[in-house]
Amino acid sequence: MRTAARRLSKRLGRRGRALLILGVGKVCYGAGFIVDPPPARGLELLTMMCPLQSWAWLWIVCGSITAVSAFLRVGNDRWGFVAALTPPTVWGTAYGVSFVTGVYTRGIFPFIWYATCHVAFIVWASRVPEEVPRTTARARRGAERRPG
Template sequence: MGCKALRRARKHLGRRGVVLLILGVGKISWGASFLVDPPEPVGLQLLTQACGLRHWAWLWIACGAVTAGSAFARIGRDRVGFIAALVPPTVWAVAYLAAVVTGSYSRGLWVAIWYLTSHVGVIMWAASVPEYSVPKPRGQRDEAA
């Protein structure tokens, strides 16, 4: 019975919804880690000048909640989830790039590239994939013909 419920949920969410749910839960978890055990703010001086990392954690959590919640939106109405998913890693990438420019964190260039590729790039790619464009699996195509 559990597998049937999972299949039904997977069908309801669709491919884009599953991605949004995974991204949302990940962002919420990352934000929560800043609340539970905040790391040293190395390279994040641009952010910590405005407020502490505990406050910035709420950006991750709020955007993660919007992203996860958008997973349940109808196809075509999930755009806000992808936009929310882009905000925290983009903010972090800008902060790390600023740290490189000011000379306060030379490793920030590589961290910024990591955020821009493995986060921003993947989110933008996932947002561009239409839900309905993938051909049916081989067995289902043969049955339809």
């Protein structure tokens, strides 16, 4: 079991692991809105267009694309990051609009949460190099000699 997990981890790499975690989380989050939808407080901008359960499918579809992209090569995985960004950007925008218009004054807090814990993290993860560049002993010695 441990060998299989190690092989999977190596296959996924750093970016793939992030995509897989994000993807599974988004699918679960969307499924929760289908199974037991909460009040749509602050999401009126979205529910004007269709019910919250329909918007839950955005999370599920984008989460599935994100999770599948975890198994693609670096460079081909970019659509996984785009898919990962879509639901929190849409929902964060809805909460931001609800705050600005005064419909849901508490909307500023989920807006900030989506902007930081989701969008900013996903953008950061998309920029993580797959491999950490190795420095040679010669380069390290040169860096030590230079005045800081």
